Amino acid sequence: MKLFILLLFCFPVLAQNDANTEVFLFDINKENQKIIIENGENISQNLGYDNQPSFYSRDTLIFSKTRKNQTDITGISLKDSNSFWINNSNVGSEYSPQRIPGTMDIAAVRLDTTGLQLLYKYNWKTGVSSVLVPQLKVGYFAFLNKERLIAAVLNDTAMDLMLYDLGKDTSKLLVNNVGRSIHKVPGIHSMSYTVVNENKNLDLYILDLKGEEPKSYFLVALPIGTQDYAWLDENRILLGAGSKLFIYDILGESEWTVIADLSEYQLENITRVAVNTDATKLALAADLLTIQE
Numbered sequence: 001m002k003l004f005i006l007l008l009f010c011f012p013v014l015a016q017n018d019a020n021t022e023v024f025l026f027d028i029n030k031e032n033q034k035i036i037i038e039n040g041e042n043i044s045q046n047l048g049y050d051n052q053p054s055f056y057s058r059d060t061l062i063f064s065k066t067r068k069n070q071t072d073i074t075g076i077s078l079k080d081s082n083s084f085w086i087n088n089s090n091v092g093s094e095y096s097p098q099r100i101p102g103t104m105d106i107a108a109v110r111l112d113t114t115g116l117q118l119l120y121k122y123n124w125k126t127g128v129s130s131v132l133v134p135q136l137k138v139g140y141f142a143f144l145n146k147e148r149l150i151a152a153v154l155n156d157t158a159m160d161l162m163l164y165d166l167g168k169d170t171s172k173l174l175v176n177n178v179g180r181s182i183h184k185v186p187g188i189h190s191m192s193y194t195v196v197n198e199n200k201n202l203d204l205y206i207l208d209l210k211g212e213e214p215k216s217y218f219l220v221a222l223p224i225g226t227q228d229y230a231w232l233d234e235n236r237i238l239l240g241a242g243s244k245l246f247i248y249d250i251l252g253e254s255e256w257t258v259i260a261d262l263s264e265y266q267l268e269n270i271t272r273v274a275v276n277t278d279a280t281k282l283a284l285a286a287d288l289l290t291i292q293e
Contacts, residue, residue: 021051023063024267025078026282028232028275035232037245037260037282043076053283055276056099061283062086062106064095073097073108073122078281087127092116102146109138119151133164136171142182142191144209150191152178161193163214174207174214179227186277187234194222202227204237220248223256230273240270240284262286 023044029036044050048066056062056075065074071093073086087094092112100107104124111117119138120129133151139159141151147167152159161175161182179194179202189210194202202222208215222229222239223246229239237248239256243263246256262270267286274283 019049020047020287021049021269021271021285022046022267022288023050023053023061023065024262024265024284024286025061026262026284028280028282035247035259037262040262040265042265042288043081043283051285052096052272053274053285054096054098055274055281055283056106058276058278058280061274061281062097062099063283063285064093064097064108071095073106073127085127086124087122087129089127089129094120094122096140097122098141098143100146101143107132107141107143107149109141117154132166136162136164140180140182142184144184144189144191148209150174150182150193150207152180152182152193158196163209172214175205175216181228183229183231185234186231192219192231194227197221201225204229219250220254228272230275232275232279238273238275238282240273240286243268243270243286245270245273263289 022042025041025043026037027039046066049071050065053061053063059078060075062073062075064071073094074083075086076083092110094108094110097106097108106122108120110120117137118131119133121132122129137154138151139154141149143149149164151162153162158177160173161178163172163174175195177196182193185192191207194204197203201224204219204222206217206219223241226239226241229237232238235250239246243261244258245260247259248256266289268289269287270284272285
């Protein structure tokens, strides 16, 4: 069933409970300038925490998946639906897997059984890991290119946004009290991040990295209760709230607009969202309304 743009919208307050999430995959199509989200499928089909999807390539998705009481990095080929594991270790759990630009390797946050939390690099073929960013307790991150990344680094009470240069081994504090959703903006030399505002909600900012000094610009407030978003393209932002998907068009009207209600797929509490490079596939994490065997 095709899901067309709805005229009315509201923003339910979300409880961010990710303990038993599933990863869903959808097709993104366009008809007469309308965005259509269709052909949804639960591709994790697994009890436990299955979350944080990102596109390794146009036709390959990676995410964190529960296995033997921990989470490991799994991948799935969208061409033939074959799934595979990237790593196999018992020292800890991996989160937020992403491809390192310009390489075949994957970066992920690893939380060891000892409590140590660092950002690691994983070899795509062997799964062998090595520390990518030493000392910093990275919670969330995104790459500008293979040398530079921004990361939400945990402190005693919140998270700070840091700019890290792998080649120079340097770090720079950018902003205090940031959120978890960090992304490269498609097509331009900029990143995006969120900051907790005075009302304890999140504001979205653009970080321009073209010049010698990073510059930040306020873009829009996220709907109340939401934390996660993704870029559909250079000008449009996608996020989920409850069972609905919303879009904000930088060049359009200054409001979040519903484009789909996915309740027919028996999902709710959409959190993480990811879009592939040509905006033909959407992956998201959500709770199931009913347990599917």
